[in-house]
Amino acid sequence: MAPSASETSILIPINYTPNTTLPRTFTPLSLFALSFTILNSWGVLSASLPLSLSSGGPSAAIWGLLIVGAGNLCLATSLAEFLSAYPSAGGQYHWVYLTAPPKYARCLAWLTGWVTVFGWIAVAASASLLSSQLVVGLVVPREEGVEVGPLGKFGMYAVMTLVFFAVNVWMSKGLPALNKVGLLASVTGLLVIPVVALTCSWGRWAEPEFVFGGFINETGWPDGIAWLIGFLQAGVALNGFDAVSHVIEEIPNAPAVGPKVMIGSVAMGILTGFYFLVTILFSSGGADEIENIIHSPLGPLMVILYNSTGSHAVATALLVFLFICGSFGGIAITTTSSRMVFAFARDGGLPASHIFEQVHARYDIPFNALCLSAILTGLLGCIFLISSTAFSAISSASVVTLTLSYCLPVITNCAQGRKKLPARVFALPHTLGWIINIVGISYALLTSVLFLLPAQYPITRDTMNYGSVALALVLFLSVASWMTHGRKSYAGSPTLGNRQISDLMNREFEQESAPILRTGDSRNIGYE
Template sequence: MKEMISDDLQLAQLGHAQSFERQFSKWSMLGLAFAILNSWAALAAGLSFALPSGGPTTVLWGLVTAGICNLSLAASLAEFLSAYPTAGGQYHWVAVISPPSLKRGLSWVTGWINLSGWVALVATNGVIESQLILYITQLLHPNYEPQRWHQFLIYIAVTMIAFLINAFGSRLLPHINSFALAWSIAGFIIISVVLLATAAPDYATASYVFTNFTNSTGWPDGLAWLLGLLQGGLGLTGFDAVAHMIEEIPHASIEGPKIMVYCQYIGIFTGFIFLIVLLFVSGGEVNAETIISSPLGPLLQIFYIATSSKVGAICLLIFPLICFVMAGNSVLTTSSRMTFAFARDGGLPLSRLWWKVHPTLGVPLNALLLNVVIVVLFGCIFLGSSVAFNAITAASVVALGVSYGIPIAVNLAQMRRKLPERAFALPEWLGWTVNIIGLVYTILTTVLFLFPPFLPVTGSTMNYCVVAFGIILLISVIQWFTDGRKNYEGPRVTIGTGEHE
């Protein structure tokens, strides 16, 4: 009981009353964090990014590079989380450590970028789930030609499933997230063993798996390899979910930072092993072009090659499919809490409407509904143009990365002296090292992920991520001048307002 009171008092010191029950254990919160990363499944689903941009060397060693850099980012943000365990996350941290003249503006922009990244990530999970379902249909029925509206309907269905679970099954969320962690690890082990058994002895050579380089992008080899880092970025991003859910876990300032770092360790380890397995059972260079261009997607095509069975390949794909369903649920949970927190501090239009916890359900129902409406609107864009929708999903990775980099940059600019005493504190030399690595990686990937993936550039191969990210910034600036400049002061004290005491 003493530690529970300590959590509430620490939140009170940050200006907020306890709004949610702290019902997540450290294991169920780790389950939520890893359900969002689902690194081995997400990395496998992102093979289409890396295979043309360097082949196996990008797939494996790109993951190692992205893993080191994302682990550096996670460790850097873990220090902030330990000092300020509030659901606001990055925008709150930026506000409390920035110089007074920059506090409001930097916090505002960070909040909008971070929130946009999370809402777009909800949509991204819906797209991946709908794509996997269509891949299964195409494998079973080779003459089937998927229409864009088919995927749209599946996308809406999986989004509504996530909403219903979040709205009406909030007390089940810790159990669902614990199951998600167990399911993901079991899927990783079962698929790896089955693939190695069924593909034997027709494995690719070790030379192909660890040293083969293939570049079909049209870019110079070095740049192509760097562009392939998008696979690792997609498979390891979203670890700030722990920050936005931190008000629902006991011992927040101690356990939260650990979970943020642990989910990266698990993701890098499982992802690296799983990608090695996939490359070995793929058959090597003779099947490389087939895998890259397959209408079934690289992952299902590799399953089919390894098992020589449609049923077997589909059964294996069920594991990552359910992983993504549970990830979609966890991402919506996190995005709604981020929406709630930013509205609580006055960062959104009609903030009082989104800053409400349903008295019976115990969840920010209005924030959940807002997220669902925006995600459905994203789906309507997809009906009109798949290129535009791909830009929105790619922007989620860029937006989250930028939101990680801003507080780190502000902290470095002030010689790492602005954070108070905290439970999770890195040694000074290590803190400087991981901060610099994380910031350089953020700057590099933010620029790279705006590049078109292939040359020559056409209307259908252009990377419109820069347009989507530009729209996010434009909306943020317009909202600042129409509302935020007058009403937003950064994190504010809400204790005593009568809203959520």
Template structure:
């Protein structure tokens, strides 16, 4: 028990050194936190449920090779962020890291911008669970009743119900969240295996050709082929985004600076591998007709499951695995979103910061921040009623915002020669570190521009990518808040004195190690003399 207690005290001291008091319980083990991170990515579920993003924008080449492209680039970004997480394990994540490595004159503004982008990205990502669930449930209804079409407000009500379920789980079952996340990890991996085995066995031997699976190119967007394929990267980017969840939950993990970086990298690797395998299986059992899949009333995933099993009941049963995975994901994303908002409010970064930085004494979590996250998620969902491309807009907003928040600290560190991070357990070797940083930054720049494009041409008011509008609103609110309050009162996270304390802690650890070594050596010498 002593080593565990010692590690716990080290975590508390390290957090205090970064300027914060530990208020959250460290009850997430390595497996439960890996479960949370993987539940948020839930790559095979997110990728299969969003096939409609990539199939019209490049066909199967965009679905598979676009995922691998996004996987390599996101792994580079995750490894880059893992260095920051190892050095400064605080729930503030990116905006805290930016404050540590930015010249003092620009700390408040740089930290403010990063924090707002990250908070906005997580709230946008919180919409994804309700979006995917409402699409799948609508598709299931269309499978049994092709003549019946849900109205937009009915789809929104499904979206709201899904969001409220996730809120209730987060609000009142906080102590059970580690077990929920372990269950999510087991359910997701188990569901992945079961669905793959069942559809392959049911479809045998009528598989699509390898040419269709690996080389089929389709462009139904109206954009030039190259642009269309790059727009299809949105599916892969969406399926792999959200790995900074580990950072925002890091204050609830024992031995944070060692375990956190491992989890961040593991979840991207697992997500890319399982996603690639699952998408490849789906394409093989799809029947080989991409146009029919894209235009199917129930949606691409349900249509492929129905084609593979030749049974509506079979397709429905298999759909339960991704549908429940989406509920797990929505719960985990809302957990992380509330923790990010809480961390930023703790440093005075949002309006009414004192209110949103409160931790509920009985529930042991930032309930006010949780309510804010759920409330804004429901409001953002209203876009479903007015736009046919609402799904693309909200997914684009989350992927772009989170990607930019990942790239900002990495870019600043690169501009300052990769010399701004202190001693840490996880270090990328020199050339590998530079390569990972530069690849991640380049990927973010390209996707940030492209994912703001409308998904198809010609552009109309109904298919416009309202991601641009969402960013405009966020920019206006954050700018207004900066001039009203932030410019005067926001100084960034409390990190200056913390860095000195952290250095002292590391020196003390080295001194303790040396003294233990001398003590052991002395005891051995004494025993030798007695003999």
């Protein structure tokens, strides 16, 4: 579907050249498939059970999902307004530049861009991490006491990173179709795995008190803090919904389609994740089996599936299916990570940006950006070699950095009375918009501190949360690079001005009768 002339003007900034723009190969369905596959909330929840079971137990997993889900839904709804007004692959840093006070716009956009790029590198690392965790459950011998060491875990992590990279290169033209297959696999797994587990464990279900109220604390932290740290599992499961914005230039009718997909993917993630967690915990065997579930080298999910089915063969088959679903998610995340690197390089935000902004003539993808993303993802996995809590460290780094990037444009807009966005397809009513924005910001700031805490107390070199060290290093590099050359060379996001975009959109919507999702009072819409 060819875009209209006006839409092209909105989506493609005026000084981007043909070799730094991407073809529009995504449809609304394939975009939703990409977003849903990236979140893949039920699959991530199953693979990340270690994050919550020892830090709060089943109650932290269940109620954490709902609480974190509410916070992420507020953030997604807030960002949907920005996406409708400015559908750009740059996403958060573009929006900060366009809504921040002019005096600080370039600096804040630069900082947001660096945080977002690192956030997606960390999300890609989480995808490789979760897939490698599932591999451990499949290949570790059944004998007691047999474990995979740090070097073995890092090796599996590196292999998964290379696989996701290779698929993005040699199957680049088929990525939209691959995302649809991933969506189908995810939905199938969501239906099959819980049904098989519940059916096979009939008569041996855990008590409701255990599923909804079970509490476990093996962290060394006070009970309240341990329970809140257990929410990290839900944070990982609902992380990455901004993927929609980073491929938005590759779909038609973006201002109307993008917000629907962004909000819908988070809502579906909450619903499917809740359904999966409840069913899998009921079939786990309950309090009598929880110690073995937490401490088995096979991983919690493999033990739960074996307890419920009574068959290693069936449990392995179900885990293989889950691994396939997770692999589709890893491929989609690698796609989005490379697009974020590409977008920021295209605006001159990275060292050697002229290299990473190029689109490969043969593959029609930002190949150099994809290579950089894969290399940095591999380096982040080195945490395996120095920390026994690498799982928690990498997960927290991905959640905190992206959550911070989500709230920054919302903060800059709210600081100026929510009046910096032009007329758009999706606009929240005045009062509701304030409520949703404030709840989203409060959630982001609270969890950014909470999830950077070490998973274990007391804090030692081995239990230190090195995700906080990585985040501090990124912030240092972003400030240092800004002071040395960014403040002189970075021009900000080279997009059209607010009123120009608003006029173009209004003309397009009048001509094409684009559907209105929900509009607020036009008197509350301001301009720069």
